[in-house]
Each structure stands twice: as structure tokens, then as C-alpha cells.
Amino acid sequence: MPQHRNISCHLYIGDTKAMEYNVHNVDNRSTAHIVSEEGQTFSFKIEAGTALMSAARLDLELWADGYKLDCFTFTESVYEVDDAQVRDQVTGAIKIVKLRFAKLNTVDQGPSNADDAEAEQLKRLGTLEIKLWRSESNVSQSTTFPYADCPLQTPIHEKKIKGQSVSHVTSLESKGTVAQQSSWGYITTKIDPYDRPWVAFVFKHASKALLQSEGIVPKDEVKEKGAAVASAKGKKAQSSRAKVNDTKNEESKVEDVKFDDDVAAMSQPQLRQEIMRLRKRPGDSLDQSVVKARRTMKCVRTPDADNLLSTAEKGDKRK
Structure with missing residues (x-):
């Protein structure tokens, strides 16, 4: 299980804790590989441990495939993230979405060039990230809380990701909309700089066959x-x-x-x-x-x- 800087973060596929491979802790980042399969839902469980002894609360951001999906602040020693609230770019509605693995959808027609911003985002396909900051106990409410836009999950030209080992991405499955939208949010005072979280847990996922071909997952013992x-x-x-x-x-x-x-x-x-x-x-x-x-x-x-x-x-x- 990835554990770094007195905080552990587990990824669950359904109700089962995912097996982590090739776990590395460097500086403030913890990286692990997991096997993903199409259609599986997943969630995260964060255990703060003694991290809350040096901070009253923790701020969290959820990222998938290079997109920021949602952010939270909490004071519990154990915290779970199993959905996100995002804004539909077409209707403007705030949707509650579940996290699910899906096969990468590629095409061989259409524009094959990516600008710098898109190229940077595409490098993070097949990755999930939990960023955590230590924060002060006092918070203030804000009336201008912005929801992250729901990524437009369109096919990607295969030339844009040439050379990348990607088989799956994150699909956002809508479970309904927020009936009474609220723009209220909380403003926290972070102890750690925003561009340098206290710890970031990165999960790189792909099919078992792909991870085996790269020597990350051992071949089947059977x-x-x-x-x-x-x-x-x-x-x-x-x-x-x-x-x-x-x-x-x-x-x-x-x-x-x-x-x-x-x-x-x-x-x-x-x-x-x-x-x-x-x-x-x-x-x-x-x-x-x-x-x-x-x-x-x-x-x-x-x-x-x-x-x-x-x-x-x-x-x-x-x-």
C-alpha cells in the first residue's frame, strides 16, 4: 500500500483493495502501478495517520488523466473519495459522477497535432492522482466556488499518443445532478505551497497484459x-x-x-x-x-x- 509522509492512500476496485506494483517514494511523490479492467468502478481511501498532528486539516484534489475533477477539505483521520461533482460543459448542470475504468478510444483520422497544453495533458493519460496539503483549522466560506468542468471524453488521434503505454482511461459515470446547486465553498489557508503539496499519490494503471509486457507485473504463477x-x-x-x-x-x-x-x-x-x-x-x-x-x-x-x-x-x- 502506498504510504508516504505519514499518510497512506489506497485505491479500491469495487470493495477490493487494488494490488500495487513497483511502488516508489521520491521526495513528496509516491508512485505505484495497478491493473485496470474495463467497466470497473474505483475509489480512494486516505488514512491521515500522524499527519494531522502537524496540521488541523488536510486539503485534497482529485485528478484523472491530467484533469482536475474535484477538491475537498477534511479533518477526519480516515477519508474516502468515491465520486466527484463536475459541471456539464453542454448543459451547465452540476453532475455527480462515479469513477470507472474505460478503454482508451483512439481514431486514425482528423487532426493529429496537439498544442502544448493538450500535449502535456495527454502525457498523463492512464494516471490517477491524489494531492494533499496540510492546512490551518480556520476556514471561511466563499460564494464564488467554481466547479471543475467535466472533461469532454472524445476519441484521441493515435498519433498524439504515439509511444505511450496506455490502455485505459477514467470514465465519469453520471449518477444524477445536484438539484439545488450551491456556489458555496470553503477557503482554507494552506501550510504547504500550492505548487508543492505535502504529498501526492500517483497511480498509473493499464491492462495486465500491458504491465506484464513492461515487466511491472509478474507473469501468471499458474x-x-x-x-x-x-x-x-x-x-x-x-x-x-x-x-x-x-x-x-x-x-x-x-x-x-x-x-x-x-x-x-x-x-x-x-x-x-x-x-x-x-x-x-x-x-x-x-x-x-x-x-x-x-x-x-x-x-x-x-x-x-x-x-x-x-x-x-x-x-x-x-x-
């Missing part, structure tokens, strides 16, 4: 285990085949040894008969029988072995 099991089975099968082959080789050696022992006990007439039998054995070729008999007789070291073989071959030809 798939890795399955691959390991398959590898182990393959090695076991190879080992089994090797054992079978070794067994066959051993059996062949045993047969040769038995054959050699039998030949050693034969007389010359018996050797002639054995040679002729081998040559006539069904399924054996002439060359195979001769080579085997010749090798066997050399092991016996019979003085006439080669002559016997030659005589047998000549006799066979005569037939």
Missing part, C-alpha cells in the same frame, strides 16, 4: 507452474525412453554373451552348421548373418575360423 510441470514431465519421459533403450542394449549384450559362450563350446563341424543356420535364418540378410558369425568366431579365436567362414560361403554359392 502458467509458470504449468510450464514447469510440463517441462518436468518431458524430462521424465526422456529419462524413461533412455532407460528402455539402455535395457534393450543390455539385453542385446546378454544375447551376444550367451551366443559367444555357446560358440566357445562348439567343435569345428558344429561351427560350420551354426554358420549355415545363421545364413538361412528367416528375416536376416546374408550380410548381417555373416558379420555376426565372423565377429563371434574371432572372439573364440579358432585357428581356422576365417577358413571355415570362407568354406561355408563357397558351399552356399554352390547351392
Whole structure:
């Protein structure tokens, strides 16, 4: 869970706390990556901890995809943000919107150039940000409280975000309008400069596949285990085949040894008969029988072995 400067900020997807990856705390910023899926609603839970010991209240701003959506001030040690109030740019109505992940909508037609302001905003696609300032306890009411405009969620030309790793953005789902609009707000006195919040929590989100391809999210353990099991089975099968082959080789050696022992006990007439039998054995070729008999007789070291073989071959030809 991202925790920095005695404050923690959790992002919840539905009722489940999101898993954070690659968490880094540098200076006053805490950055983490999370997996987003289309259609999921999300919210934030801030736990002030001991931060309120040095300040009576905290001011908060909610940002998504480079747009400021809403701002709050609170004195509670635990504070939740699950919606925002924004002004509809078409009707002027103040809408209550829920936060939801949506797929990035791109097009390949139309203007592909972005001015500096738009280019800066596009760099923050796929990011959520909670900024927090320490403030004094005293507040004053204002009658000129401005609501942030609801971003126009139009398709983005793909060339404008070329090279960026973005799969999802934040969609604002309207849950109704504020019946009695009020321009009343609170003016607080911040202890920290506005351009340098006490702490900022940044959540970079994308699909699991995209984060895995960048090495941020580890590959699925189930798939890795399955691959390991398959590898182990393959090695076991190879080992089994090797054992079978070794067994066959051993059996062949045993047969040769038995054959050699039998030949050693034969007389010359018996050797002639054995040679002729081998040559006539069904399924054996002439060359195979001769080579085997010749090798066997050399092991016996019979003085006439080669002559016997030659005589047998000549006799066979005569037939």
C-alpha cells in the first residue's frame, strides 16, 4: 500500500483493495502501478495517520488523466473519495459522477497535432492522482466556488499518443445532478505551497497484459507452474525412453554373451552348421548373418575360423 509522509492512500476496485506494483517514494511523490479492467468502478481511501498532528486539516484534489475533477477539505483521520461533482460543459448542470475504468478510444483520422497544453495533458493519460496539503483549522466560506468542468471524453488521434503505454482511461459515470446547486465553498489557508503539496499519490494503471509486457507485473504463477510441470514431465519421459533403450542394449549384450559362450563350446563341424543356420535364418540378410558369425568366431579365436567362414560361403554359392 502506498504510504508516504505519514499518510497512506489506497485505491479500491469495487470493495477490493487494488494490488500495487513497483511502488516508489521520491521526495513528496509516491508512485505505484495497478491493473485496470474495463467497466470497473474505483475509489480512494486516505488514512491521515500522524499527519494531522502537524496540521488541523488536510486539503485534497482529485485528478484523472491530467484533469482536475474535484477538491475537498477534511479533518477526519480516515477519508474516502468515491465520486466527484463536475459541471456539464453542454448543459451547465452540476453532475455527480462515479469513477470507472474505460478503454482508451483512439481514431486514425482528423487532426493529429496537439498544442502544448493538450500535449502535456495527454502525457498523463492512464494516471490517477491524489494531492494533499496540510492546512490551518480556520476556514471561511466563499460564494464564488467554481466547479471543475467535466472533461469532454472524445476519441484521441493515435498519433498524439504515439509511444505511450496506455490502455485505459477514467470514465465519469453520471449518477444524477445536484438539484439545488450551491456556489458555496470553503477557503482554507494552506501550510504547504500550492505548487508543492505535502504529498501526492500517483497511480498509473493499464491492462495486465500491458504491465506484464513492461515487466511491472509478474507473469501468471499458474502458467509458470504449468510450464514447469510440463517441462518436468518431458524430462521424465526422456529419462524413461533412455532407460528402455539402455535395457534393450543390455539385453542385446546378454544375447551376444550367451551366443559367444555357446560358440566357445562348439567343435569345428558344429561351427560350420551354426554358420549355415545363421545364413538361412528367416528375416536376416546374408550380410548381417555373416558379420555376426565372423565377429563371434574371432572372439573364440579358432585357428581356422576365417577358413571355415570362407568354406561355408563357397558351399552356399554352390547351392
